[in-house]
Amino acid sequence: MENIKRLVENKPCWKDSDETAIRAPYTHLALKPGKNFRSELIRLFNLFYGLSQDQVTKIEQLVSILHNSSLLIDDIEDSSETRRGDVSSYIKFGIPMTINSANYMYFAAMQVLQDIAEFKHHDNHVDVHLLKDLMVIFNEEMLNLHRGQGLDIFWRENIPDIIPDESMYFNMVMNKTGGLFRLTVRIMERLCKDLKYRNGECTLVPLSNLLGILYQLRDDYQNLTDPKMFAAKGFADDISEGKLSFPIIHGLKYESMLNITNNTDNTPLLDMILKKPMEKEKKLEVISYLRDISRSLEYTEHEIMKLTGIIKNNGYIPSDNEKLTSQILLVVDKLSNISY
Template structure:
């Protein structure tokens, strides 16, 4: 008996081995709390219903976790939250397929949002939501592509180019979530605010903090591996600063270490010494503080949001705690 395609589509499939890498990842990570809280913070402005809020949170969470599956493959990572990466358990082909499946599953979830009404601008909000989804995923992959290109070709980017890449790669999902909320919000007053600058600053703060912790945090080293960005050959903010400062004197030591993608602790320790010599960690913290101050101004310009302020204060406190321990 041949089953029709429609019947197969409607049938509830209980056994889904193609999702095993995804379920393995989410069962071994605890990072979604930050993104859930971030979306809840923006809901102070957009005032979505509880149901709408959960749908947006789940869309962003699915996309984030699917991107982690791909990131770990592209970065040749071994650990994620102290556990072996999914592709080391299930294989690279199955993990790539799983991540792609979840991307489309997240796209399908947009249908769960109440996007049937026509907003003040006369545009159908379902069309808006799809455009936001596609545009931000394209920017995310463009940013990721630049990051990979610099790494694999040993090209140290300028700071401004790096920050633009971060706004695409890290900011993509942040803007996607906020964009979906804005598209379906009935709060016409707060919908008129342009949150792009605020979200871009937030993505820069988040990524530079991650760059700092990757090289300086003992907890980070336990959950991932010791100074993993050096093993990946990644041009992070403190690494870019150090290489740029060394280049003024014709010094190529750090970029040569980075190109080796070393796992040797001795070389990594030496790389950290080089970054301290150029005050790269201090400069990173100064940059974080400037972005933090700009963020507070943007929040105030948008009408204030104590919930969001507490979230970014929490991010800054993690950097200060690590600074004290170094």
């Protein structure tokens, strides 16, 4: 009983070995190299915002934690067997441990926000007004992320009753993929000393939204075509997940219109998507349909190029610094490059 008294009168005991154990599913994924695109984007945006290196490092840490944690959950929700060329964490450590690890790291990310809001004077203290603003941004964009992910899953589980159109798809992507892009920009603008960004007179949020959509469009395309992605995530795993990616949505809409035009009820693509095939031969049949019959892959290529033009030619990229503008254009060109 003396041990109980000592226990309850102090802070909860927590050992490094405990921390290592519950972080293991997260660490398994985080140690595998990813694309690092978000970190590159943060450093690029900082050429406009001029934050300190410490602030940039903390923002990179925050976004990395959120991104990796969301992937842990994504793999469970999508039954993905591989991630970054290795077995998915939930297969190695189990679903309960992986869910807990991902949720734990979401709260670890919130602690990073407190670090960002901390002033370094004679002793460390937190700017409570700044922390409140950062927490509002964090909460709003995490809600958006889960809304987008939730819709993506809802559509998948309710096909063919619901097949989204393009506007529904883009809105979902704005939430799902755009959430972390927006979170990054909004936090940087709140920390920026340049009042035109802090007061909202200038903002890179629309640009970040467009980059998020472009990123997801390209990802959907590459999932069905890119050998490098096959090596990292498995062969065309969007098909085995039954995911309504952009090319698949276009293919299903084409198939539906073809049946209306011909007064038929022939649904080979829908039938294959509903089966969520694991066999490579079946997946190749889906890809063949999207490439040769509905021409959905070609349509996706055109939409990627069209979106690239919108980003470049509509004033979304700041033009007051030619060198910085050219670096953003390089990022846009990199995102729109679908050659292998």
